Amino acid sequence: MTQAPTKTTLRTWALVLGLIAGATGGGLALEHHISLTSQAMLYVLAVVLAAYALAPLPSALCAVAAVTAFNFFFVPPRWTLAVESQEHLIALLVMLVVALVISQLAAQLRNETERARLNAKRSQQLQELAGGLSMALQAQSVVELGQTALDTAFDGPNTLALVRPDGTLDFGLSLATKVQMGMHSCMREAATLGPGTGRWPGLNAWYIPLVSSAQLQGAVCIETVSASDGLGREHAQALCALLAQTLARLRIAAAMQVSQAEVQRQQLQGTFLAAISHDLRTPLAAVVGAASSLQSQGDRLSAAERERLLGSIVSEARYLSNVTENTLQLVQLTNAAQPLRKGWESMEEIVGAVLGRMRLRDTHHRITAQVPGQLPLIEADPVLLAQLLSNLLDNALKYSSGAITLQVQASAGQLLVSVEDCGKTIPADQQALIFQPYARCDRKGQRGTGLGLALCRAIAAAHSGTLNLQTCQAGGNCFVFAMPINPQQPRGDLP
Numbered sequence: 001m002t003q004a005p006t007k008t009t010l011r012t013w014a015l016v017l018g019l020i021a022g023a024t025g026g027g028l029a030l031e032h033h034i035s036l037t038s039q040a041m042l043y044v045l046a047v048v049l050a051a052y053a054l055a056p057l058p059s060a061l062c063a064v065a066a067v068t069a070f071n072f073f074f075v076p077p078r079w080t081l082a083v084e085s086q087e088h089l090i091a092l093l094v095m096l097v098v099a100l101v102i103s104q105l106a107a108q109l110r111n112e113t114e115r116a117r118l119n120a121k122r123s124q125q126l127q128e129l130a131g132g133l134s135m136a137l138q139a140q141s142v143v144e145l146g147q148t149a150l151d152t153a154f155d156g157p158n159t160l161a162l163v164r165p166d167g168t169l170d171f172g173l174s175l176a177t178k179v180q181m182g183m184h185s186c187m188r189e190a191a192t193l194g195p196g197t198g199r200w201p202g203l204n205a206w207y208i209p210l211v212s213s214a215q216l217q218g219a220v221c222i223e224t225v226s227a228s229d230g231l232g233r234e235h236a237q238a239l240c241a242l243l244a245q246t247l248a249r250l251r252i253a254a255a256m257q258v259s260q261a262e263v264q265r266q267q268l269q270g271t272f273l274a275a276i277s278h279d280l281r282t283p284l285a286a287v288v289g290a291a292s293s294l295q296s297q298g299d300r301l302s303a304a305e306r307e308r309l310l311g312s313i314v315s316e317a318r319y320l321s322n323v324t325e326n327t328l329q330l331v332q333l334t335n336a337a338q339p340l341r342k343g344w345e346s347m348e349e350i351v352g353a354v355l356g357r358m359r360l361r362d363t364h365h366r367i368t369a370q371v372p373g374q375l376p377l378i379e380a381d382p383v384l385l386a387q388l389l390s391n392l393l394d395n396a397l398k399y400s401s402g403a404i405t406l407q408v409q410a411s412a413g414q415l416l417v418s419v420e421d422c423g424k425t426i427p428a429d430q431q432a433l434i435f436q437p438y439a440r441c442d443r444k445g446q447r448g449t450g451l452g453l454a455l456c457r458a459i460a461a462a463h464s465g466t467l468n469l470q471t472c473q474a475g476g477n478c479f480v481f482a483m484p485i486n487p488q489q490p491r492g493d494l495p
Contacts, residue, residue, distance in 0.1 A: 051106030
């Protein structure tokens with residue numbers, strides 16, 4: 001443990017002796033060619049070199065040794081420490097003062113240089129930390145970056161803890177009681193504690209709160225510090241200020257996301273209420289009018305008239321059922337706090353069930369299905385997927401007059417379901433709009449709420465999938481639903 005300091009000390013004094021010996025040897029070698037003043041300059045040069053290379057104490061001793069050696073070897077009477085003339089004594093004293101001043105100035109210059117280098121290094125660290133924190137999206141990332149920065153700048157040990165929602169500190173590891181009390185105290189006082197701060201000066205650690213905009217984010221403990229290291233304390237406070245600002249930014253961003261989600265939810269609910277009240281009023285009026293006519297004038301109406309009124313009631317009731325079901329499902333998916341209850345399902349069975357229900361509407365047999373066998377199973381809610389396919393097929397029946405193709409295939413780890421019609425191509429500027437709730441393309445002679453495609457896209461997103469619209473080369477529209485296939489298929493028979 002003491003070997004390194006011993007080697008450093010020996011190297012220092014060896015350098016001092018070497019400089020004095022070199023100046024003495026040079027003076028003796030040149031004594032017949034230079035004056036006493038020039039010989040003194042050799043020792044001054046040795047003092048300058050020592051002051052540049054050594055610490056203040058060894059350089060000062062080198063200055064004293066240089067004056068002593070110059071007096072012993074060169075100042076008459078030579079080979080003694082006595083001084084025969086007052087002029088030589090004054091010269092020796094002036095030389096000693098100059099040597100000591102040079103040593104002190106060189107030491108100060110060296111200290112200033114080291115301080116400038118340290119400040120540049122700390123400034124670079126602050127810049128790099130600020131860049132890293134600007135990319136942080138989670139508090140854990142801030143903690144990791146902050147801990148790394150503290151360990152790089154200070155010997156430590158260093159501790160960084162954030163405030164939990166209940167106001168306590170999340171240390172994440174076992175800490176000494178003294179450290180925990182210090183971190184809680186600095187947060188309570190909202191000030192830095194420890195050496196050089198005027199608060200708790202007897203400690204050997206700095207306790208710095210992470211405060212931004214009067215909001216406490218956590219605390220930092222930096223142990224093994226000195227009261228004289230004011231610049232180090234300022235650097236630690238600057239690091240903590242960056243961490244606190246980033247944590248405050250993350251909290252504000254999280255609060256804004258919650259607020260925006262709440263605003264969107266309120267707007268969506270308002271839109272739902274306004275739209276449902278508008279879209280239900282007309283069919284309800286038609287149902288009530290037809291039922292009233294049958295009740296009050298049923299005996300006087302012909303069979304054909306009664307059949308027409310009954311058909312109107314059934315048609316409007318079915319429309320009301322579709323509107324209600326789509327609205328409730330969309331609200332549930334949009335505001336769902338819990339994940340869907342998924343199971344291993346067969347897409348062939350879901351498509352078969354949907355086609356069975358669509359036969360009543362597809363009286364002209366326009367729908368053609370292309371479903372290969374041995375499709376992989378999918379993790380899905382079969383009711384929601386059936387509703388997605390039903391909405392797509394129902395739209396195709398309403399808004400087109402030609403053939404409709406339902407195709408299912410597995411490709412590149414995805415299950416692809418496409419519904420292609422031969423209707424009027426939806427313009428490119430309206431292809432994104434039609435997936436919004438209550439947004440509809442202009443369809444003469446057709447009515448609807450505009451909820452079907454919005455619900456379909458919500459169902460696709462709930463299954464980690466996508467629903468997109470493509471334009472067919474021969475004209476018409478093709479809606480493509482894609483969802484991932486879990487490669488770990490279940491073994492054995494499904495329940």
